[in-house]
Amino acid sequence: MEAIARIAAAAAADPAEAKNTAAAASAGYAYGLAAIGPGIGIGYLVGKAVESMARQPEAAGMVRTTMFLGIAFTEALALIGFVVFILLKFA
Amino acid sequence: MLRAVVTQSGGHVTGVRLVSADVSVVPAAEGEATEVEGTGPNPIAPETKELAWGAGSFLVLLIVMRVFLFPRLKKGMDQRYANIRADIEGADAVKAAARNDVAEYEKALAAVRVEAAAKIDAARAKLDAERAEKLREVNARIAARRNDAEAEAQAARAAARSQISAAVGTVATKATSIAVGKSPDASVVQRAVDAVMEGASR
Amino acid sequence: MIALEFPPINEILRWKDLVPGFNKISIIAILAAVIAIGLFLAATRQDHNSAPKGSRNLAEAIVEFIENGVVMQTMGRDGLGWTPFLLSLFLFIYLCNVPGIIPFFQMPATARMAIPMFLALLVWVVYNGTGIKHQGFFGYFKSTLFPPGVPKALYILVTPIEFISAIIVRPFSLAVRLFANMLAGHILLVTFALLSEALFQAKDKVLIPVGILPFFMLIFLTSFEVLVAFLQAYIFTILTAVYIGGAAHPEH
Numbered sequence: 001m002e003a004i005a006r007i008a009a010a011a012a013a014d015p016a017e018a019k020n021t022a023a024a025a026s027a028g029y030a031y032g033l034a035a036i037g038p039g040i041g042i043g044y045l046v047g048k049a050v051e052s053m054a055r056q057p058e059a060a061g062m063v064r065t066t067m068f069l070g071i072a073f074t075e076a077l078a079l080i081g082f083v084v085f086i087l088l089k090f091a
Numbered sequence: 092m093l094r095a096v097v098t099q100s101g102g103h104v105t106g107v108r109l110v111s112a113d114v115s116v117v118p119a120a121e122g123e124a125t126e127v128e129g130t131g132p133n134p135i136a137p138e139t140k141e142l143a144w145g146a147g148s149f150l151v152l153l154i155v156m157r158v159f160l161f162p163r164l165k166k167g168m169d170q171r172y173a174n175i176r177a178d179i180e181g182a183d184a185v186k187a188a189a190r191n192d193v194a195e196y197e198k199a200l201a202a203v204r205v206e207a208a209a210k211i212d213a214a215r216a217k218l219d220a221e222r223a224e225k226l227r228e229v230n231a232r233i234a235a236r237r238n239d240a241e242a243e244a245q246a247a248r249a250a251a252r253s254q255i256s257a258a259v260g261t262v263a264t265k266a267t268s269i270a271v272g273k274s275p276d277a278s279v280v281q282r283a284v285d286a287v288m289e290g291a292s293r
Numbered sequence: 294m295i296a297l298e299f300p301p302i303n304e305i306l307r308w309k310d311l312v313p314g315f316n317k318i319s320i321i322a323i324l325a326a327v328i329a330i331g332l333f334l335a336a337t338r339q340d341h342n343s344a345p346k347g348s349r350n351l352a353e354a355i356v357e358f359i360e361n362g363v364v365m366q367t368m369g370r371d372g373l374g375w376t377p378f379l380l381s382l383f384l385f386i387y388l389c390n391v392p393g394i395i396p397f398f399q400m401p402a403t404a405r406m407a408i409p410m411f412l413a414l415l416v417w418v419v420y421n422g423t424g425i426k427h428q429g430f431f432g433y434f435k436s437t438l439f440p441p442g443v444p445k446a447l448y449i450l451v452t453p454i455e456f457i458s459a460i461i462v463r464p465f466s467l468a469v470r471l472f473a474n475m476l477a478g479h480i481l482l483v484t485f486a487l488l489s490e491a492l493f494q495a496k497d498k499v500l501i502p503v504g505i506l507p508f509f510m511l512i513f514l515t516s517f518e519v520l521v522a523f524l525q526a527y528i529f530t531i532l533t534a535v536y537i538g539g540a541a542h543p544e545h
Contacts, residue, residue, distance in 0.1 A: 065531065072470060072528045075474075076466040079477075082476075083473050086302070086476070134302050135476075138307075140316065140319065141319060141405050142407035142408075144315070144319035145322040146411045147322075148325060148327075149326065149385050149408075157377045157378065160334065160337060161356075161380065162377075164352060164356065168353055174342060
């Protein structure tokens with residue numbers, strides 16, 4: 001803890017280092033926050049899809065296609081978060 | 092300005108080194124960022140050479156597939172499916188024809204069976220009639236014979252009776268004439284014999 | 294203490310030129326096209342009347358997957374003319390994804406932005422072109438930007454949203470979805486490979502058996518990447534089909 005505090009103090013003194021530290025921290029937050037919503041969304045979506053497949057097995061093919069489409073749209077949000085992570089961390 | 096370089100091991104700080112900021116020695120963790128900025132573009136920026144090669148290969152694939160490969164493959168698939176469908180249709184036709192034949196055969200069979208049954212019935216009726224005819228003939232003959240026999244037996248019995256009554260009459264006349272000394276009237280004797288024989292036969 | 298040193302991101306993503314302007318990504322892209330063409334070439338050279346086997350069986354299975362799993366599900370019978378385009382798209386993306394787990398390649402070509410971006414832009418051109426061809430320039434933009442059945446007052450809100458979603462977000466999300474999935478998979482594989490390597494070579498002997506854990510994770514993630522490679526190619530293809538179908542027949 002002492003070491004981290006010292007690094008932080010030293011880093012805060014240097015504007016470039018301060019930017020890097022802030023970027024790394026906010027990159028982590030960006031990805032973590034971006035993963036919450038889509039995580040809930042995909043869970044809900046797949047759960048409902050499984051439910052409807054169990055209820056109507058003859059419609060399983062159609063449900064599966066639509067489920068993948070929904071997952072693709074939902075997942076895009078998390079992936080944009082991931083790209084923002086890369087941008088913040090490395091750009 | 093000074094920078095702290097901390098070496099850490101297992102939670103313990105093993106060494107702290109202070110370096111001045113103008114020296115370009117940077118700790119490894121921050122080395123990444125500066126190195127990336129130094130060595131190349133943003134990791135998610137597209138690169139022209141990769142774009143060119145990727146686009147080129149995809150367009151070649153697309154054109155070859157669109158113009159040449161896919162139509163040939165699809166034609167082959169369609170042809171084979173058409174063949175299979177034709178085969179299935181042919182098989183269906185053959186099956187239908189066979190089913191027709193079976194139906195016709197069964198129809199003919201039924202007709203023949205009906206005819207045979209009619210013939211058998213007719214034959215049976217004829218036989219029955221003949222048998223009844225013969226039976227009646229035989230019965231008639233038997234009846235005639237029985238009649239004849241009965242008549243004969245009647246006649247014989249009548250003859251025997253008349254003989255017996257004549258004999259009995261004779262015997263009675265003789266006995267009476269012996270007992271009484273005078274022969275009785277023949278008609279009286281006859282009547283008495285008849286009455287006795289009537290009573291005996293009863 | 295283990296010496297886990299994560300390499301700079303560009304070291305695991307950018308590849309040196311073998312000859313100027315030609316690197317590993319280019320090799321993978323060319324190989325993808327060559328393998329796809331080779332497979333279908335081998336397939337068409339077989340006798341098409343006997344039962345398909347080998348390459349022809351594979352090629353026909355892929356074609357029927359595209360026809361029944363993608364085109365018929367999204368565009369219906371009218372869309373069957375798009376099969377070769379979607380087929381090339383699917384094969385190319387899949388064959389660019391799969392080198393991510395093939396030894397010595399170990400790099401999905403789609404984890405670089407160039408190929409996904411090009412494909413997404415191509416799809417953007419194709420579906421907008423289809424819409425303009427089928428409905429006319431103004432008809433297409435009218436049906437896209439002013440969806441019927443919306444109260445007039447709401448057009449102030451709906452039209453900008455529709456414009457952004459149909460014209461900007463679609464190609465962007467199409468490219469980013471493919472790129473970010475493959476990049477994330479690649480970085481995960483690198484991370485776990487490095488972690489298990491560092492643990493297996495740790496100076497502290499106690500740590501060596503612990504290396505089994507990230508190694509198993511690495512194996513699991515590798516097989517997961519097989520699925521992701523297929524799924525991303527499928528999703529890219531089916532979304533393309535949905536966009537083209539929507540542009541050609543807006544009433545659906």
